[in-house]
Amino acid sequence: MSGHHISSAKFLWGVAIALFILTFITVAVTWIHIPSPWNVVVAIAIAVVKALIVSAFFMNLYWDSKFNVLLFVMSVAFFLLMIGITLLDTLYRTDPIPSF
Amino acid sequence: MATNDSTTNVKRLQVRRYKPEENPETHYLNQEKGLWAWLTTVDHKKIGLMYLGSIAFFFFIGGVLALLLRTELLTPARSFMDADVYNQVFTLHGAIMIFFFLIPAGPAVLGNFILPLQLGAKDVAFPRLNLASFYIYVIGALFTLFAIVTGGVDTGWTFYTPYSATTGGNVMAMTLGIFILGFSSILTGLNFIVTIHKMRAPGITWNKLPLNMWGLYATSIIQILATPVLAITLLLLTMERALGIGIFDPALGGDPVLYQHFFWFYSHPAVYIMIVPGFGIISEVISTFSRKIIFGYWAIALSSLAIAFIGFLVWGHHMFTAGQSSLANMVFSFLTFLVGIPTGIKIFNWLATMYRGSIDMKTPMVYAMVFLFLFTIGGFTGIMLGALSVDIHLHDTYYVVAHFHYVMMGGMVMAFLAGLHYWWPKMFGKMYSEFWAKVSLALLFVGFNMTFLPQFVMGSQGMPRRYFNYIDQFQSFHQFSTIGAYIMGVAFLLMAGYMLHSLLRGKPASSNPWGSRALEWQTASPPDLHNFHHTPVVINGPYDYHKPMSEFQLGIATSHNGHHAGEAVDVSKTEKEQA
Amino acid sequence: MSQTSSTEEKLDHLKHYFVDSDQQFEASKMGMWVFLVTEILFFGGLFVAYIVYRSWYPELYLLASEELDTFWGAVNTAVLIGSSLTVAMAIRSAQLNQIKGLIINLWITIGLACTFMVIKYFEYSEKFAKGILPGSAYSYDGVEHEKANIFFSIYYMMTGLHGIHVLIGIGLMIWLVFKAKKKVFHSGYYTPVEITGLYWHLVDVIWIFLFPLLYLID
Ligand code: HEM
Ligand SMILES: [Cu+2]
Numbered sequence: 023m024s025g026h027h028i029s030s031a032k033f034l035w036g037v038a039i040a041l042f043i044l045t046f047i048t049v050a051v052t053w054i055h056i057p058s059p060w061n062v063v064v065a066i067a068i069a070v071v072k073a074l075i076v077s078a079f080f081m082n083l084y085w086d087s088k089f090n091v092l093l094f095v096m097s098v099a100f101f102l103l104m105i106g107i108t109l110l111d112t113l114y115r116t117d118p119i120p121s122f
Numbered sequence: 123m124a125t126n127d128s129t130t131n132v133k134r135l136q137v138r139r140y141k142p143e144e145n146p147e148t149h150y151l152n153q154e155k156g157l158w159a160w161l162t163t164v165d166h167k168k169i170g171l172m173y174l175g176s177i178a179f180f181f182f183i184g185g186v187l188a189l190l191l192r193t194e195l196l197t198p199a200r201s202f203m204d205a206d207v208y209n210q211v212f213t214l215h216g217a218i219m220i221f222f223f224l225i226p227a228g229p230a231v232l233g234n235f236i237l238p239l240q241l242g243a244k245d246v247a248f249p250r251l252n253l254a255s256f257y258i259y260v261i262g263a264l265f266t267l268f269a270i271v272t273g274g275v276d277t278g279w280t281f282y283t284p285y286s287a288t289t290g291g292n293v294m295a296m297t298l299g300i301f302i303l304g305f306s307s308i309l310t311g312l313n314f315i316v317t318i319h320k321m322r323a324p325g326i327t328w329n330k331l332p333l334n335m336w337g338l339y340a341t342s343i344i345q346i347l348a349t350p351v352l353a354i355t356l357l358l359l360t361m362e363r364a365l366g367i368g369i370f371d372p373a374l375g376g377d378p379v380l381y382q383h384f385f386w387f388y389s390h391p392a393v394y395i396m397i398v399p400g401f402g403i404i405s406e407v408i409s410t411f412s413r414k415i416i417f418g419y420w421a422i423a424l425s426s427l428a429i430a431f432i433g434f435l436v437w438g439h440h441m442f443t444a445g446q447s448s449l450a451n452m453v454f455s456f457l458t459f460l461v462g463i464p465t466g467i468k469i470f471n472w473l474a475t476m477y478r479g480s481i482d483m484k485t486p487m488v489y490a491m492v493f494l495f496l497f498t499i500g501g502f503t504g505i506m507l508g509a510l511s512v513d514i515h516l517h518d519t520y521y522v523v524a525h526f527h528y529v530m531m532g533g534m535v536m537a538f539l540a541g542l543h544y545w546w547p548k549m550f551g552k553m554y555s556e557f558w559a560k561v562s563l564a565l566l567f568v569g570f571n572m573t574f575l576p577q578f579v580m581g582s583q584g585m586p587r588r589y590f591n592y593i594d595q596f597q598s599f600h601q602f603s604t605i606g607a608y609i610m611g612v613a614f615l616l617m618a619g620y621m622l623h624s625l626l627r628g629k630p631a632s633s634n635p636w637g638s639r640a641l642e643w644q645t646a647s648p649p650d651l652h653n654f655h656h657t658p659v660v661i662n663g664p665y666d667y668h669k670p671m672s673e674f675q676l677g678i679a680t681s682h683n684g685h686h687a688g689e690a691v692d693v694s695k696t697e698k699e700q701a
Numbered sequence: 702m703s704q705t706s707s708t709e710e711k712l713d714h715l716k717h718y719f720v721d722s723d724q725q726f727e728a729s730k731m732g733m734w735v736f737l738v739t740e741i742l743f744f745g746g747l748f749v750a751y752i753v754y755r756s757w758y759p760e761l762y763l764l765a766s767e768e769l770d771t772f773w774g775a776v777n778t779a780v781l782i783g784s785s786l787t788v789a790m791a792i793r794s795a796q797l798n799q800i801k802g803l804i805i806n807l808w809i810t811i812g813l814a815c816t817f818m819v820i821k822y823f824e825y826s827e828k829f830a831k832g833i834l835p836g837s838a839y840s841y842d843g844v845e846h847e848k849a850n851i852f853f854s855i856y857y858m859m860t861g862l863h864g865i866h867v868l869i870g871i872g873l874m875i876w877l878v879f880k881a882k883k884k885v886f887h888s889g890y891y892t893p894v895e896i897t898g899l900y901w902h903l904v905d906v907i908w909i910f911l912f913p914l915l916y917l918i919d
Binding site: 103110 | 380446
Binding site: 247249312347348350361364374375377380 | 717718719727728729731735736739740741742743744745747753836837847850851854855858
């Protein structure tokens with residue numbers, strides 16, 4: 023059973039430092055003004071990497087049972103589904119907000 | 123001695139047969155005494171019964187409201203209610219029936235009672251959360267009652283903005299009540315998922331899981347994925363009223379159609395929260411009373427999951443006329459048709475199970491057949507509504523009203539009643555009168571069709587829903603419908619009568635009156651507080667009617683119930699799935 | 702109730718309906734993960750509102766996020782990441798039977814969480830003073846866009862709900878400290894610490910997305 027993974031203190035510090043660095047990078051890239059939409063892409067990409075690091079190594083998903091990983095993936099997938107399908111409407115309306 | 127065969131990962135257990143005790147002196151209903159013991163119980167069976175009492179109460183209220191609505195509709199003009207009152211009454215009827223009755227009916231009532239029994243577990247994984255979920259339900263209910271006495275709500279159960287953001291009455295108390303209720307539903311789903319994963323008795327592998335468990339499993343997944351979105355929707359709506367945040371209110375620059383996306387992202391899956399537990403019940407009942415192994419076990423099990431999944435892709439079919447983009451309309455219309463496939467698979471597998479079975483027309487079985495008939499009509503009309511061009515005509519007419527009553531009442535209520543009659547002997551250790559049950563069922567069937575069949579006709583002729591008056595042309599339809607509703611009212615009163623009689627004077631039930639092979643029948647009726655005195659061990663599928671009953675009553679032979687690893691376990695024919 | 706076991710293991714925590722400690726631990730952890738799923742979808746709704754409006758009015762987001770102070774947002778991000786580290790250390794201490802370390806790490810986490818809330822408090826009050834209030838009370842005219850109120854409604858809903866989660870986390874951790882002082886936790890039983898940790902990390906993950914989405918629009 024993989025439920026009781028114990029990380030070393032050094033490892034946990036390493037993870038946190040990686041996260042600090044990524045935080046710094048995500049702020050720093052706004053100084054160089056990447057043209058839209060790439061600025062959004064970069065910001066989200068960094069956030070996703072950070073979230074993956076937290077979930078894998080702080081939340082121990084890396085060592086956890088597959089079902090718990092599946093739960094996490096599923097929640098994100100259903101969120102994407104919700105936004106994806108909603109955008110099919112909101113992006114393709116003739117009138118963004120129908121007037122009443 | 124301890125043989126943990128590491129090469130095959132099979133743990134050998136010594137088993138013996140445990141015949142269920144008949145008519146036990148002590149059982150879960152009398153092991154703890156007093157009102158306080160009931161109110162603080164963490165026993166899943168008692169919590170199930172407390173839920174049963176609560177939803178029966180709400181069903182009664184909702185039913186009375188429905189009869190008031192139908193009475194008002196006897197005449198084309200005002201009969202005895204004003205338009206405003208009528209609006210409040212149908213809102214309450216809808217909200218109560220959906221949120222307080224039908225959503226808990228499957229998981230929280232029958233699921234709570236049966237799930238640990240069918241898994242051979244002593245309780246759900248988190249009994250205290252289970253009790254908490256009941257009280258959260260009660261608090262949600264109190265909020266709603268508060269909303270009713272302080273001004274009422276006239277938005278319809280869908281709370282569409284902008285109307286819900288501006289109308290009078292106490293919409294906030296109502297939406298907060300339903301917000302709170304959502305947590306109760308989430309906790310039940312959470313508990314069930316973990317229980318099914320972690321608490322199965324030795325030998326219950328995924329392919330020996332009763333189909334009722336698969337149904338509840340799929341339901342729980344919908345509950346945890348969809349209900350949080352309802353929570354945020356209602357919270358935003360509450361904030362809309364409290365602070366005017368404007369996200370959904372066009373007067374403040376917001377988009378009301380976005381509200382509908384949010385709402386239906388929950389509420390279409392929610393119709394499957396209501397119906398999928400019914401699929402589980404029907405599978406159990408049909409197999410038991412056909413005395414036959416279920417046809418297409420995996421087809422039924424996986425189609426429940428498929429329905430749960432596809433159910434998340436179709437919400438926009440409620441918004442065809444709401445002003446969403448035509449691209450979204452087409453996609454949603456197409457996806458809606460897909461739901462029909464897994465649903466059809468189920469119907470055919472149930473029919474195939476009955477084919478050449480030795481069918482025993484006991485009350486639960488008749489209910490199951492009524493379900494098959496009515497639900498199929500409801501499903502087909504749903505597909506018709508999913509067709510874009512047809513729905514433009516039929517949207518917001520009585521056709522839609524008839525559709526969802528065929529699925530919700532003709533489908534889930536019938537399935538619920540099938541389950542209630544099926545497990546009644548297990549719950550209370552008493553039989554009910556087969557004769558009166560069938561009389562009531564016949565009345566219900568006739569009354570139901572009289573009420574809702576004319577509504578299809580009216581709807582397709584253009585009778586809009588949610589009006590307290592109508593043009594003369596529809597009067598005979600409406601009157602017919604109202605008479606049907608009264609007949610249903612009588613049927614339910616009759617049901618309350620014979621059930622009460624059964625509780626007080628009913629003949630004692632044996633542990634397994636239907637001769638089922640499923641695990642919940644292999645313990646006493648009513649069961650012990652801890653469900654089984656032993657740890658059950660399962661070696662056959664739950665529908666293996668060709669195998670002798672003795673093989674379904676096995677349990678671990680050692681006295682300490684196999685608790686704690688490292689105990690001496692001896693050789694036997696049983697294999698335990700590796701944890 | 703559970704039988705006395707022949708080994709030296711402490712089993713006071715074991716509920717009678719579980720077969721063993723591992724089953725109980727795994728069940729609780731899975732339960733927490735299921736709960737986190739609901740949290741993700743709960744916040745997911747707000748992110749949907751955010752994305753839909755951003756796709757309609759990109760220029761609104763550009764203008765309005767000027768009002769948010771990137772510096773303090775970044776500080777708060779660092780504070781939360783630090784607190785994630787200390788919770789992880791707290792769990793580690795519990796796993797190693799170091800109850801003192803557990804309590805210290807929990808206190809540091811609580812301290813960092815409070816820091817986060819204090820910074821949030823100053824951010825909010827600075828905005829309130831300017832008239833950037835949630836909902837129809839919005840009265841600021843520094844953002845040249847007719848839907849500015851909507852951006853800030855979304856901002857307040859997202860950060861407000863996140864803040865409530867932080868407060869709940871603080872409450873949970875204070876409760877853990879009390880339990881730890883009563884010597885409830887040890888290497889064989891630290892489930893509440895583990896699952897509170899999971900919750901806390903999720904609160905961090907949500908902020909990891911809120912920060913670039915709200916503060917870093919340039
Ligand atoms: C084969 C499966 C189904 C399909 C294709 C389907 C399709 C539809 C469609 C297209 C509508 C929208 C009609 C309109 O407003 O114009 C609708 C309404 C509705 N359906 Fe179904 N449905 C199905 C099954 C169910 C089930 C199983 C339930 C409940 C247990 C259900 C409950 C409802 C309700 C409550 C409404 C009306 C909501 C309202 O506007 O108040 N449906 N259905
Ligand atoms: Cu639907």
